[in-house]
Amino acid sequence: MSQAAVIRLVKSLSKSEKRRFKLYTRKHDGDKEYLTLFDLIDQHEVITKELLDEKFNHFHTGVSVDNTARYLLQLLTDCLIQSRVKEDDQFRLLHGMLRVNILKERNLPEEGYKELKKLQQLAIVSQEQFIEYFFYRYELNYLAEFNFPGMTENKLVEIQMKARNAIKDIRNTHEHYSLYELLKYRLLHTGKAISEEEKKQLNDLLLSEMSIVNAKTKNSLESRKLHLLFQSSFFTNIGDYKSALKTFYQLNGLFEKNKVLWHHPPLDYHSALDGILDSLRTTGRYEEMAFYVQKLEQLDDKNYPEYFRYMVRKSAMIYQLVLLMGTRQLNAAVTYIENSDPALLKAYGLVDEERQCELFFCFGLAYFRNGNFKKAQKYINEIVLIGKASYQSVIYRVSRLLSILIHYEANNLEYLDYEIRSFKRAFQYSGVRLKVENMIFKTIKAYPKMNSPRKNELLWEKISPVLTGIEKDKFEMQLRKYFDFTGWIKSKFLPVAR
Structure with missing residues (x-):
């Protein structure tokens, strides 16, 4: 498992992260078999465990590949953590918590307290509720241990109330996350609601979510984000795309005005843009998509990890093709595909399979609509190979339907009947x-x-x-x-x- 994990991790690194790792390893003395392993993985576009064993043993006979992989995995994660401390508030705060604990353990509580006060404001500004509570609790422990130096009772109660409010916020956030997770779980295991009865089965979550919103005493950025994420996901999955689009616009506005909500990489913001573009596609408002495709492309930043940049590129390509086909620029869509980077399709292991399938579907659809049925089937077959394990996937289902249309249009009658029977068998228990x-x-x-x-x-x-x-x-x-x-x-x- 260590080999598979380290291969995936190395393949997810950006050029700057690889360069930083090489500089990081210069500090280490002794044999560096792990660098050989790193280079072998990096130099091969695709490498299997068996090939990696063979290549590594050629350079280092008798050295365990698994042990080297485990050590490389540890070094890579340590290096990535060090780099993220400089660029991500959450990592900076967690690193600061460890520094505060070390200072306390070494009998330097005053230095630890000074460090804590520096970090406390950052936790409040960055909306890190759990870490904010930790700092309040540490401050109260410090004050009690040293007999409340220079502290009035009112000031002490004020700090206690801040800690209590932080706990309330954490509880509200937990309840909101719980409902959002339940919604995702139900949709994952039952698929999108395709009837009024299935829609009603989600109403209990909607009512619970609204009660949390109405009961909140503090409307934090995190709670507003979670509320809009829940609402947009709910509306999308019951087929109310106009309400979903309206909610996604609000979510995008929240992200645009509050860069503090952007993590590194900004997965939530990417999800919001993806939701807007998907809703525009669903409602046929193709002309409005170009603006948000451009915003999506702006997330392809060299400072973000390579896996995220691949995901951004694929999302942008999907919606650019949707835009071109939706505005009947069919030849332009095929030209766009043929001018695209071939490496983009090969890197599907770095992103989720659903997005990879959707990109293959857009390729297949573009060729289908241009009458090139052979190429269309080629890309749809790729989806069938990837998606066999997920019959609940809508893109898998729609791809199987498109495959049937391709066989019909190409007069492949011997395959057509088989495809229809296969489709019915595959989805007979899906509702x-x-x-x-x-x-x-x-x-x-x-x-x-x-x-x-x-x-x-x-x-x-x-x-x-x-x-x-x-x-x-x-x-x-x-x-x-x-x-x-x-x-x-x-x-x-x-x-x-x-």
Whole structure:
């Protein structure tokens, strides 16, 4: 496990972090087998455990690769921690807590107290509630131990009240996080709500969240952020995209006005921008996306870790392709893909699989809409390989549907029937089947390209009201936001709709 972990860690390093690590190791004497291991991992774009063992043993016969990997992992994390202390308030505060404890242990309490007072204000400004309480508790312990030097009773009570309020804030934050975690857990294990009944099953969390908001005595930045994160996630997953977009705008405004909320790297801010762009895509407001894509691209900062920069680049590419396809710039979308950095696709191990699948889907969709079915299928197949373990993933589901359309359009009839049966088997236990899925299967079964115009007219009269209902159904939107399946069905019966 140490080898797998150290490979992943080395691959996540930015160029500046690698350079800093090399400078950091110059302070160490003796043999440096771990540097050989580091270089082997760094020099190979993809390296397996077996290949790493073989290469390492070539340079250091008889030296344990696992032990070297464990030591390298320790050195890398120590180096990263040291660098983060200089650039991240949370790391600076935690490091300061350790310094305060050391000074106290070595019988230098006054020096520790001075250090604490310097850090205390930073904890308040940076909204680090847990650390803020620790500093209040340490201050009260120090005062009690030295008989409250120069302290009035009112001043003592004031510090105690600050500590008590910090505990209240921590409790509210904990309860808010608990609800947010429950929401994510339910959505992870049951998927997005696709019916009114499933929506009602989430209402208990919404009511509990609102009671926390209404009961709060202090509206801290952290609590406002959590409230907006919860609300945006809730609205997105019940299909109320207009409310979700409104909440995401508020969340983005909170981040823009309070850079103190930006961690290193700013994952929460990235999530907020991702939410805005996803909501704009869902509601078809493609022209508004360029502004937020640009904001996303600005997060591709060399000061952030490499894994985060890859995630940012992939997100920006996804939404740039969505923008181009949404505004019918189909040739531009393909050109954009072909001019992209090939390394971006190969680095999927550094980010979550859902984002990787979505990027493959956008590639496949661009080629599909341009009539290049072979290339489209190539990218959709990549999703099938990645996503087999996650049938609850919406992007996996929509990719399987697109694969069916590709086979239909390419006249791969021998694979078409198999794909449909495979899809139905895969999702038969996943809950309610969406109406648009049934309409796709009925359309393919009717095989309109072989029918007379009159027969297609009669079929259209039957399915038209169903499609109208689908287009108004917000639960159906979770699939249709990726591709206009109802538009595709229309084009089979009404060629002018193409």
